[in-house]
Amino acid sequence: xxxxxxxxxxxxxxGFAAAFLSMFLGASILMTxxxxxxxxxxxxxxxxxxxxxxxxxxxxxxxxLLLVVFAVASTLTLSVRQRAEEIAxxxxxGATPRQLRRMIVGEAAVxxxxxxxxxxxxxxxxxxxxxxxxxxxxxxxxxxxxxFGPLAVPMGLVITFVAxxxxxxxxxxxxxxMRVTESIADAATDQGRxxxxxxxxxxxxxxxxxxxxxxxxxxxxxxxxxxxSTAGQASIYAAIGMALLGPIMIRRVVAVLAGTVERLGGVTxxxxxxxxxxxxxxxxxxxxxxxxxxxxxxxxLYMQSTENAALEAAGLAKSVEQKNIETLNLVVIGMIVVFxxxxxxxxxxxxxxxxxxxxxxxxLAGSTxxxxxxxxxxxxxxxxVTGVLLGTVAALFTILPYASVRLGSALPEGxxxxxxxxxxxxxxxxxxxxxxxxxxxxxxxxxAAVTV
Amino acid sequence: MFRRKAEERxxxxxxxxxxxxxxxxxxxxxxxxxxxxxxxxxPKGSFTAVMGPSGSGKSTFLHCAAGLDQPTxxxxxxxxxxxxxxxxxxxTKFRRExxxxxxxxxxxxxxxTVMQNVTLPLKLAGRxxxxxxxxxxxxxxxxxxxxxxxxxxxxGGQQQRVAIARALVTRPSVLFGDEPTGALDTRSARDVLxxxxxxxRMYGQTVVxxxxxxxxxxxADSVLFxxxxxxxxxxxxxxxxxxxxxxxxxxDEIIPAVA
Ligand SMILES: Nc1ncnc2c1ncn2[C@@H]1O[C@H](COP(=O)(O)OP(=O)(O)O)[C@@H](O)[C@H]1O
Ligand SMILES: [Mg+2]
Numbered sequence: 001x002x003x004x005x006x007x008x009x010x011x012x013x014x015g016f017a018a019a020f021l022s023m024f025l026g027a028s029i030l031m032t033x034x035x036x037x038x039x040x041x042x043x044x045x046x047x048x049x050x051x052x053x054x055x056x057x058x059x060x061x062x063x064x065l066l067l068v069v070f071a072v073a074s075t076l077t078l079s080v081r082q083r084a085e086e087i088a089x090x091x092x093x094g095a096t097p098r099q100l101r102r103m104i105v106g107e108a109a110v111x112x113x114x115x116x117x118x119x120x121x122x123x124x125x126x127x128x129x130x131x132x133x134x135x136x137x138x139x140x141x142x143x144x145x146x147x148f149g150p151l152a153v154p155m156g157l158v159i160t161f162v163a164x165x166x167x168x169x170x171x172x173x174x175x176x177x178m179r180v181t182e183s184i185a186d187a188a189t190d191q192g193r194x195x196x197x198x199x200x201x202x203x204x205x206x207x208x209x210x211x212x213x214x215x216x217x218x219x220x221x222x223x224x225x226x227x228x229s230t231a232g233q234a235s236i237y238a239a240i241g242m243a244l245l246g247p248i249m250i251r252r253v254v255a256v257l258a259g260t261v262e263r264l265g266g267v268t269x270x271x272x273x274x275x276x277x278x279x280x281x282x283x284x285x286x287x288x289x290x291x292x293x294x295x296x297x298x299x300x301l302y303m304q305s306t307e308n309a310a311l312e313a314a315g316l317a318k319s320v321e322q323k324n325i326e327t328l329n330l331v332v333i334g335m336i337v338v339f340x341x342x343x344x345x346x347x348x349x350x351x352x353x354x355x356x357x358x359x360x361x362x363x364l365a366g367s368t369x370x371x372x373x374x375x376x377x378x379x380x381x382x383x384x385v386t387g388v389l390l391g392t393v394a395a396l397f398t399i400l401p402y403a404s405v406r407l408g409s410a411l412p413e414g415x416x417x418x419x420x421x422x423x424x425x426x427x428x429x430x431x432x433x434x435x436x437x438x439x440x441x442x443x444x445x446x447x448a449a450v451t452v
Numbered sequence: 453m454f455r456r457k458a459e460e461r462x463x464x465x466x467x468x469x470x471x472x473x474x475x476x477x478x479x480x481x482x483x484x485x486x487x488x489x490x491x492x493x494x495p496k497g498s499f500t501a502v503m504g505p506s507g508s509g510k511s512t513f514l515h516c517a518a519g520l521d522q523p524t525x526x527x528x529x530x531x532x533x534x535x536x537x538x539x540x541x542x543x544t545k546f547r548r549e550x551x552x553x554x555x556x557x558x559x560x561x562x563x564x565t566v567m568q569n570v571t572l573p574l575k576l577a578g579r580x581x582x583x584x585x586x587x588x589x590x591x592x593x594x595x596x597x598x599x600x601x602x603x604x605x606x607x608g609g610q611q612q613r614v615a616i617a618r619a620l621v622t623r624p625s626v627l628f629g630d631e632p633t634g635a636l637d638t639r640s641a642r643d644v645l646x647x648x649x650x651x652x653r654m655y656g657q658t659v660v661x662x663x664x665x666x667x668x669x670x671x672a673d674s675v676l677f678x679x680x681x682x683x684x685x686x687x688x689x690x691x692x693x694x695x696x697x698x699x700x701x702x703x704d705e706i707i708p709a710v711a
Contacts, residue, residue, distance in 0.1 A: 266578070267572075267575040267576050267578070270575065274563050274564055274568065275563050278563040278564075279563055358561070358562070358563075360559075361559045361560070361561055362561060363544070364520075364553060364555075364559055365559075365561065365569075365572050365573055365576065365618065366544065366547065366548030366572070366573040366576040366577060366622075367544070367576050368540070368541045368544045368545070368576075369540060369541065369544075370541060371576060445520065445521060446520065447515055447520045447521060450555070450557070450559055
């Protein structure tokens with residue numbers, strides 16, 4: 001079965017691109033920040049400089065890690081789901097659930113190793129850049145030398161490996177246990193019925209987010225900008241919880257918007273609604289990065305602008321430490337937002353490209369290309385609305401307690417233009433990617449699209 | 453571009469006409485002549501089977517005739533109207549008005565129910581999807597009770613009957629089938645063939661069906677034999693035995709050419 005895993009990887013390299021990319025980016029981020037710890041301990045740093053780097057490494061140790069694990073897991077789940085048919089086929093020729101597990105988990109393991117190996121160089125370079133940034137802003141002494149390795153590499157390797165194989169194991173378990181005929185039917189339609197475990201996970205993350213929000217508003221009330229550490233994490237936990245509830249939320253939003261979408265889109269709207277209802281599971285995969293992107297970008301940007309307003313109101317100039325925190329925030333957030341944006345494009349590209357056959361079938365039934373693209377656009381619009389909505393709610397877990405602590409107000413400081421910008425970017429990324437991928441998928445003749 | 457007037461179009465006694473149609477696959481150097489100058493004319497209300505060895509160009513012939521593929525040369529007329537010179541959207545619109553196509557692998561949309569699959573072509577054409585009309589067609593193919601099932605909940609034979617209902621619901625001038633019984637058991641195959649025959653006999657539609665099964669071919673009024681991209685023979689009022697006999701000779705002729 002491991003041999004089959006390797007052969008499959010080679011044969012369907014394209015299908016694994018999304019999972020590989022998320023592991024590669026995840027491992028790069030993990031190792032970049034891991035090298036801050038290496039440098040702090042072994043690079044001859046001391047005092048506040050050392051502290052800054054340790055903080056930086058552990059901040060990412062907290063939620064960056066969680067995010068990476070979650071992103072790797074969700075792309076891998078998507079790729080296993082997309083292969084439900086192939087898995088069903090293998091089962092029908094006699095593969096046992098155990099053999100299937102070994103195959104899928106074996107693939108994930110190979111991918112993870114390859115992704116980490118590819119990530120070493122970029123991470124080493126990014127870590128060096130980060131150190132130079134810290135030195136040039138005077139937060140770390142210029143004589144500190146860069147160290148990459150002792151912690152960074154094992155951390156990147158272990159976390160990526162465990163996340164990938166763990167997610168593969170979870171994803172394949174459901175498929176592998178089903179009867180052959182069931183899983184063939186399941187491959188055709190997937191209404192995204194949510195398991196109890198998934199709902200429990202969602203509730204857990206939402207409660208964690210809520211807990212951090214409450215801690216921010218109570219225990220951290222007099223800690224000034226230190227409240228950022230708890231407030232910042234709150235929206236990330238909440239976003240993961242919201243993303244886990246994706247299928248339910250999509251159905252809710254569809255129930256509300258179905259009439260409008262069908263009126264607006266005619267038959268394309270009708271098809272979009274059918275797909276959103278019947279293939280909720282597949283579409284929910286693309287929802288996750290939209291939620292994360294919106295939540296993290298909105299949450300952190302408004303937290304920072306609230307912080308700036310609080311300092312201004314107090315008539316204080318920023319201390320070195322506060323500047324540190326701002327740099328840290330912007331760099332970390334910059335990386336994580338870029339990560340989420342790439343995940344968004346990556347996931348949506350994989351999900352849409354996979355639908356080539358379905359688009360072909362639809363065209364054979366009489367759809368023009370324009371009608372297919374119209375349907376994809378409407379689906380994308382509903383996904384964006386849902387994702388931005390959930391992401392915004394998650395961002396409030398950060399913004400509201402922080403505003404209450406720093407400004408004593410229920411509302412954050414900051415320009416609405418920032419929110420408009422984040423939303424616009426989510427819309428552009430989602431629709432741009434989905435339509436771009438769909439346009440490419442419908443370029444080939446319909447007959448060719450259904451025979452491959 | 454030359455187009456016939458509407459009255460002439462509907463008055464055309466020809467359902468399908470091909471004039472020296474060629475289709476070449478592949479780049480310069482290793483080209484394959486999948487269709488090598490095929491000309492024919494099929495009258496309205498005829499039922500034609502197309503037979504030939506694997507790789508003889510049967511699918512290519514159907515795709516070119518149905519506007520799913522563009523011939524490298526020659527002309528195709530459906531219902532008296534030439535297919536060439538239309539862009540993809542115009543061709544799609546023409547296809548959904550005049551042409552039905554049934555595939556070996558059904559190609560139903562998995563997310564839609566039986567009823568939704570059948571009404572889809574009407575909806576896509578912006579016509580009012582009359583549920584009664586769709587129900588009537590589904591009743592005709594014996595699936596009046598399965599309206600709200602999904603394709604994955606049906607047997608192969610049932611799925612193919614849905615596909616036929618979907619192809620018939622727009623009342624196309626020509627219905628093409630590419631080995632429509634190829635994935636079915638004998639009994640389901642017979643049901644499907646009877647439906648195609650009924651479309652011709654009772655509703656005056658035109659059916660062109662690719663098959664490799666002499667029994668299936670015997671349901672047609674005439675059989676065309678293809679080999680190496682050319683029409684090499686024709687048989688009217690075919691019987692399964694005569695077709696089988698003719699096919700063995702066809703492969704006799706082909707094998708030396710291949711070897
Ligand atoms: N997309 C394609 N690209 C290249 N060659 C093709 C393609 N489709 C069909 N052919 C070739 O054209 C010939 C006829 O194919 P086809 O029409 O599918 O035959 P049949 O349906 O009779 O088995 C074969 O030699 C086949 O290999
Ligand atoms: Mg064929």
